[in-house]
Amino acid sequence: MTTKILCVADGGITPDMMRDFTGLEEHGANVTIVEDKDMGTIGDITDRMGLLERSGIDAAPSCQELLDNVSDAEILVVHVASVNREVLAAAPNLKLVAVLRGGIENADTEALKERGITLINAPWRSANAVADFTVGMMIAENKNIARSHHLLKEGTWCKKYVNQAYIRDLRKCTIGLIGLGHIGSRVAQRLVGFESQVIAFDPFAPADMELKHGVTRVDSLEELLTRSDFVSLHLRISPESHHIINADTLALMKPTAYLINTARADLVDEVALAEALRQKSIGGAAIDVYSLEPLEAGHPFLELDNVTLTSHLAGTSADTMQTSVEIGVGELERYFNDQPLQTVCA
Template identity: 60%
Template sequence: SENLKVAAVLRGGYENADVEALTKRGIKLINAPWRSAHAVADFTVGMMIAENKNIARSHMLIHDGKWCKNYVNQEYIHDMRACTVGIIGFGYIGRQVVKRLSGFGSKVIIYDPFMDPKVIEEAGCTPVTFEELLAQSDFVTVHIRLSEKTTKFIGEKEFSQMKSTAYLINTARAGIVDTDALINALQTKSIGGAAIDVFDEEPLPSDSPFLKLDNITLTSHLAGTSCDTMRNSVEIGFDDIKQYLQGLQMQNVRN
C-alpha cells in the first residue's frame, strides 16, 4: 500500500521483514527486542539462587533416596545481600537483572565492552573494568550477544581471575563461554560453581563431562520461556505505534 508508514515485526529479530524494500520505500520497521527480557532476567536470578542454595541438587538427591544436608559449596553458601553480582552486558536483559537484584540488596557491578561507562553511571549503576568484575564478583552473569568479538569471551584466563568461590551463570549463548575451560575450572574447583542454560550441542550429549560434576546446575535452554512473551511483543509494538501517531520518537525502530 502507498499509505503504509510503519511495519511491525513482533519478534526479537526482524528476519521476517524485507528491510531493504521497506527502507527503499521509507517505511519504518519496528520490532520487539526485549519481549523475553523479563523471562530471562527472572530465570537468571533463579539460577543464581538454585546453584548457591543447592535447590536442584537437593531435589535430584531426594529422588535418589538421599537426604543431603552438606554440599560441596557448604563453606560459601551466602545470603544474596552479602553477595556481589557482576553483570556482563547492560542491555535490556542486564538492566532487568539489576532491577530484580535490588530487592535482595546485592551489590551490583557492571561491565559492558560496547557501552560508554557514563551510560551505566547515569542509570544509577556501578561500571567497572572486566578485570575488576571478575575479581570482585560472587556471581558472574553473562548478558551480551554472541558475535565474532564475544566468542569465547570467558575462557581459561578469565576463570583464573575469578574468586575460587564464584559462580558463573550463563543464560545467553553457549559460544560466549569456552566450554572446555569452564569444565576444567569446575573440575579443578578453581571457581565455585556454575548454572548453565545453553550448550554447544543441544540436547546435551549423554557423555557430557557436565553430567559428572557436583558443582553445576543444568537446564534445557529454558530461560526465555514464558506465556507472557507474546503479550509483551504486542505491548511493545502497540506502544511504539502510539508514539508514532503522536509524532514522538519510536523506541524500537530499525531503519
C-alpha cells in the same frame, strides 16, 4: 488513505494475539492476519532461531503464506517468519517491518537498508522473564536447590554439598553483570532488592549511560571477574563477545565464584568452562543455553557436581508473547501518530 498491514502469526504469537493489531484500524489501517504453519510449536520456533543465529538469514525458507499476501503491504509484522530478499522482492510497497522478538536474526538488515525500509523489534519482550530466571539460577546454584530436589527424588537426604564452605547470603555478595541492556539492567534492579553489591561492565554501552540505583560501573572485564562472587552474562553475540568467557577469563574468577549464563551459548567456551568446573578452579555454574541443543548425552556438564543445568527456559513465560504484541502495537501507534519510534534497529 488505507495502510495495509500484514501480520504473520505462528505457534508462539498466535492469530488471536495478532488480532490486537486490528485496533490500528482506527488510524485507517487494513489488517490481514495469516499463519506460518511450519512454525506451529515452540520447539519449531526455537529450532528456527538456532538455525538463523548459527547459519544466517538464507538458511531458513520463506513462509509461503507471507509471500502470497505481502504484495500490497506497507507494514509487515512477523514473529519468526523470515523477512529475506525473496520476501522483499514480493513486497514493493513495504515501508516498515516489525519483528516481534528481541533479536532480528530473521530479518535481512542489509536488504532492508538498501530499500530504505524501517525495522523495529520488541527488545525487552522477555527481559523480565529472563531477569527473574537469572536471579533464580543464582539462588538455585548457590543454595543447591536443584541438586537437593534431584537427590530427594532418588531417595537421598543430603545436607552437605560441594560448595558447603561458600554458600552465601546474596546481601553479602558482589555480583558482576557483563552487559547492562534491557535484561542486565532488570537483573540489577532485582539484585539491589537483595542488598547485593552490584557491579557492571558493558563494553558496548555509552559511557554516560544512566545506571540503576545501587549499581556501580567498573572500568574493565578483569576488574569485574576478580571482584565478583557471581558473574552473570547479558550480552548479544558479536565478534567481540564470542567466547568472552574462556580459559583466560575463567582463570581471573575467584575459586568460589559462580558463572551464570542465561544469554547466549557462544559467549562461553564450553570446553574451558567444563574444565574449570572439573578442576574446581571456580565455585560453580548455572547454564541455560548450549552450543548444541538439546544438550547431547555424554556432554561434560552432565558429569559435574557443581553445575545447575536447565533446558533453555529463561525466556519462557506466559506473558512474553503478549508483551511482544503490546510493544509492536505501541510502536505502530507512534508510527501512525508521527511520533518517534522507540525500537528502531535498522
